[in-house]
Amino acid sequence: MSKPKLLWLQSITCNGNTHSFFNLQNFDALMRAFDVLYHPLLETPYGLEDIYTKKLACDVLILEGAFKSRGYKKFGKETYALAKEYSKRAKHTITMGSCATFGGVFKEAQEHTIAGFCFNKEQKRSTYKHYINTLISLPGCPAHPKWLAYVLEMILQEREIEVDEFYRPIEIFAYTAHAGCVRNEYFEWKIDVKNYGEKEGCLFYENGCRGPFTNANCNKMLWNDISSKTRVGTPCFGCTEPSFPQRNLFFTKTNMGIPANMPFGIPARAYLSVTGVAKSFRIKRFTQPLMEYKK
Amino acid sequence: MIKKDIIEKIEGEADVVFTQKNGLIEDINLTFPYTRGVESILEGRDYRDALVIAPRVCGICSHSHLIAAVHAIEDGMKREKIKFTLSDKARHIRDFAIACELIQNHIKWFYLTILPQIYKVNHLEVPNDLIKKASKATYAITKAMAIFTGQWPHASYVVAGGVSCDPSYVEIMQAKALVDEVLELVRVSLFDDTKEIRAIGDLHRALEMLQRADLLSAPHGKEHFLALADTFFSKSGEYKGAMRFDADIKKVKEIQREDSKAKEALYDNAFVEVGPLARALINQDAIIMRLQKEHSGNIWSRIFARAYEGYVLLLKAKEALESIDASEPSCVLGYNKKDISFAGIGIVEAARGSLIHEVVVKDNQIHTYNIITPSQWNLSRGSADKKGVARASVTGARSKEEAYLILRTFDLCSVCTTQ
Numbered sequence: 001m002s003k004p005k006l007l008w009l010q011s012i013t014c015n016g017n018t019h020s021f022f023n024l025q026n027f028d029a030l031m032r033a034f035d036v037l038y039h040p041l042l043e044t045p046y047g048l049e050d051i052y053t054k055k056l057a058c059d060v061l062i063l064e065g066a067f068k069s070r071g072y073k074k075f076g077k078e079t080y081a082l083a084k085e086y087s088k089r090a091k092h093t094i095t096m097g098s099c100a101t102f103g104g105v106f107k108e109a110q111e112h113t114i115a116g117f118c119f120n121k122e123q124k125r126s127t128y129k130h131y132i133n134t135l136i137s138l139p140g141c142p143a144h145p146k147w148l149a150y151v152l153e154m155i156l157q158e159r160e161i162e163v164d165e166f167y168r169p170i171e172i173f174a175y176t177a178h179a180g181c182v183r184n185e186y187f188e189w190k191i192d193v194k195n196y197g198e199k200e201g202c203l204f205y206e207n208g209c210r211g212p213f214t215n216a217n218c219n220k221m222l223w224n225d226i227s228s229k230t231r232v233g234t235p236c237f238g239c240t241e242p243s244f245p246q247r248n249l250f251f252t253k254t255n256m257g258i259p260a261n262m263p264f265g266i267p268a269r270a271y272l273s274v275t276g277v278a279k280s281f282r283i284k285r286f287t288q289p290l291m292e293y294k295k
Numbered sequence: 296m297i298k299k300d301i302i303e304k305i306e307g308e309a310d311v312v313f314t315q316k317n318g319l320i321e322d323i324n325l326t327f328p329y330t331r332g333v334e335s336i337l338e339g340r341d342y343r344d345a346l347v348i349a350p351r352v353c354g355i356c357s358h359s360h361l362i363a364a365v366h367a368i369e370d371g372m373k374r375e376k377i378k379f380t381l382s383d384k385a386r387h388i389r390d391f392a393i394a395c396e397l398i399q400n401h402i403k404w405f406y407l408t409i410l411p412q413i414y415k416v417n418h419l420e421v422p423n424d425l426i427k428k429a430s431k432a433t434y435a436i437t438k439a440m441a442i443f444t445g446q447w448p449h450a451s452y453v454v455a456g457g458v459s460c461d462p463s464y465v466e467i468m469q470a471k472a473l474v475d476e477v478l479e480l481v482r483v484s485l486f487d488d489t490k491e492i493r494a495i496g497d498l499h500r501a502l503e504m505l506q507r508a509d510l511l512s513a514p515h516g517k518e519h520f521l522a523l524a525d526t527f528f529s530k531s532g533e534y535k536g537a538m539r540f541d542a543d544i545k546k547v548k549e550i551q552r553e554d555s556k557a558k559e560a561l562y563d564n565a566f567v568e569v570g571p572l573a574r575a576l577i578n579q580d581a582i583i584m585r586l587q588k589e590h591s592g593n594i595w596s597r598i599f600a601r602a603y604e605g606y607v608l609l610l611k612a613k614e615a616l617e618s619i620d621a622s623e624p625s626c627v628l629g630y631n632k633k634d635i636s637f638a639g640i641g642i643v644e645a646a647r648g649s650l651i652h653e654v655v656v657k658d659n660q661i662h663t664y665n666i667i668t669p670s671q672w673n674l675s676r677g678s679a680d681k682k683g684v685a686r687a688s689v690t691g692a693r694s695k696e697e698a699y700l701i702l703r704t705f706d707l708c709s710v711c712t713t714q
Contacts, residue, residue: 012331014710015306016354016448022403023437023447028427040304041407043421048303072329074301074308105351109332141351142449196459197385197625206630223446224438226469232445232452233459233625237347239449250343250454291463293622 004059004155006034007086009051011079012072012106012114013065015040017097020142023224024149033156034060052077060155061090062148066099066106066114083117087131092155093117094136096148101139101166102242119166122242137167141239146221147172166242168215176264177236178204178211180219181228187212190278191286196233199290203235205259208250210238212263302699304408306355307709313695320692325674325685325707330556333714337664342368342656345664346451349652352666352714355403357448358396358440359645360666362389363652365453371639371656372455377628384623385457387615388443390527391470393643394612395440396447398477400646401571401605402432404706405485409598410497412700413504428484428497432477439473439612442466456628463621471616478609486606492582498602505595510697516593517684520573521562521672523547523649524642528604528611532577533562539577544640547651549667552676557712559675559683560667566683569648569672570705572600597704634658645669647706668711 008018018040024030031042037058038044038051046056052075067080087093095117098104102116115121118128118135138147151169154161162170178187186192186202193201203209211219214236218228229236237249253260262271298313302325314322333352337345349364350357372379406429411421437447443460444450452459482488484496494502505511520534523542533540546563559566567573575583582603586596641652648669655662675683682690685705692698 010307012329013307014331014351014354014357016351016357019354019448022430023434024430025434027430027434031426040307041403042426043411048301048308105333105336105348106331108336142354195626195629196454197457197461199461218446224441226438227441227445229445229451232443232450233461234445234450234452237451245344245347247344248341249347250341295622 003033003035004091005037005057006060006062007037007051007056007058007090008039008062008064009079009083009086010040011063011065011067011083011100013097013099015064016142017064017100021096021145021148024145025225026149027145030149030152034152040064049075052082055085055089058086058089059091060152061086061093063087063093063095063100063117064097066103067117068110068114071113084127084130087117087134091134092136093131093134094138094148094151096138097143098139098141098239098244101137102244104141105245108245119242122166132167135167136161136163136169139166139168139240139242140216141244144216144218144221144223164215172217172221173215173240175215175217175220176212177214177216177218177228177230177240178263179217181211181230183230186286188278189281189283189286190275193233198233200286203230203233204252206252207235208237208248208252209235210241210246210261211236213261214238214241216240298695300695302702302707305703305707305709306353306711307713309707309709309712313698318693320689320695320698322679323686323689323698324676326555327557327709327713328555330713334664334666337661340661341659342654342661343454345654345661346453350449350451352668353708353711354448355400355708356396356645356647356650356711358392358444358450359643359650360652361451361453362393363641363643363650363666364654365455366641366643367639367652367654368455368641369639370641371637371654372635374639375635375637377635379456379627381457382623382625382627384619384621385625385627387619388458388460388462388625389453391612391615392440392444392450393526394528394608394615395436397646398436398605398608398612399433399440399447401601401608402436403429404646405598405602405605406497408703408706409700410501412696412703413501413508416508416510416694416696416700417504419504428480432480435473435476439470442470454626454628455631457624457626459626461625462619467616467619467621471613474609474612474616478613481606481609485602488606492603492606494599494602498599501598502595508697510700511590511593511595516597517566517568517687519565519567520576521567521569521649522574522577522644523651524644526644527615528608529574529578529644533567534573534576539579544642544651547667549665549671555676557674558667558671559677560671561675562672566675566677566681566687567672568684568705569669570597570601571604571646572597573648574644575600575604594701594704601706647708647711648672666714668708668714670705670708670712673705674707674712
């Protein structure tokens, strides 16, 4: 049986998803399962000119980068128009990263003219309906290498991928970035981190962590197979969400001292009740360092 | 004869116009038709947002942009008399991550950019195991980095006054094993370091193929080098006419061309080469100095210097890990909640050379942000009588593939150039 033809097409991008995916441990083996027509790093049988000027048959289209309807051309052709043409013919279109999915960081420079392939932040674009039957969204800045590996494996095995309202695979995005965070005990007992560079404390209350209301399995699957932002004391910036990037990323937005964004699905009343109870106890263990070195 | 083309797989693409005369490349013009406007995205934001947005300039050197951003903020704070000294622990962790990102860059550049092009110039088929070699080493070194940075690319674990991570020796042990793994790969495929450093395996094969293609004799460089940052692995300086001078950031000038979105960077009104070869010469590295004498400014010394820097950085990365004292504080500055205003400059040595971030902050908000990337130095066009570095280097090349090989020795980064 012939291998599925894979085309990796870039628009307005930093190449972060290309490099993120290259971190996949079995990158070489997985790529060999496909007939790779074009890829930004690899030697491929076709060059960009072929991609832009010939109508190549492709089964799997991977899009990286944000789209501008007019004004981002190569070989006299708008990249957005080209992406739409390939997407109509492809069996699967994968938007890899938040730029290709929602618009992402580069949308910030030209808010009204740059967007994702099918979504403009959380809004559906007018052309959206033409592509949804084959669309898989993998937002993230960048997307995790295993997210794409999972989708490609499912395609190879001809399995259906269940998706949510943004066409994100539920097996990945049903989780929050908070799930699996090693600071969860501090979240439960409402103890915030005292300073950067400490093992103790939760980053949700003061430091802008968006983990409890961000769809992603970063703390379950782990980045580079070993860590995550919150594991190294960096707040989750919600980079998989349509609203990324927010402003004042290192600070939690509060109303009257209460976090403005609640963890997914938790009513403010429930949150406040639990917080009141948790805060009424002083748990000695959480007032002490997790470990201390005797000099 | 004028020929139009597009050079691709250079972290993006660039439009190229060649002028050929008598079969030789007479001149070349690289243009970048689009810019993404990262500087404008930063303006008006809280200055700490730069630690999240700036890495997004570039997928392959995001960490260098993070460090440049934090250096600019810390420099500005120090000028405003906010006194602090980074803990040795924070310094070693930053240095370790810097080393890892550079190693990752150097590996990918060698196996995915340069070596395939050398095969092409020799009209040989590119072997299909190069990707696997690059992948294996990249996987291990980025994993080692992520132990401290949380992820790669696009980490934001560095904050003013230190780092956000607080590793124990358990993490350090894991990172060390991964570095050793990469060192082993390098010792099998690139360098024999049992007695003196010697190119072996794929690196030696590159040399043989360059010899066969008669690419060792012609000079491909301007012999004027610059490194602006003092780092744990290299010193700043200017190297000109085989003499070393101190570098001065005040001599840096940036100009905007009308027909390209890329800005040009000059030092003391001259176009200079930045990158691993520049760093090695400024540091008077004996091995590279000897090589440079044999093959003046040519592509082999640039290739060897970069691969060699990767090897040196692996040793430095191990040293940094072994120097971490887990009991020290990770960050010496607390959260700053008061409004502050400052202006600062951050300089780092990124994989492709000196990278500068300049920030002006008013009441916590970024007023202006300016970035000068390594490729802006090497790719500056200049004029017909004062050509930029890469442009001058390809003059006289015998074919398009040969010109592209020379250009790729500088490892152009289109995405950085069009920040």
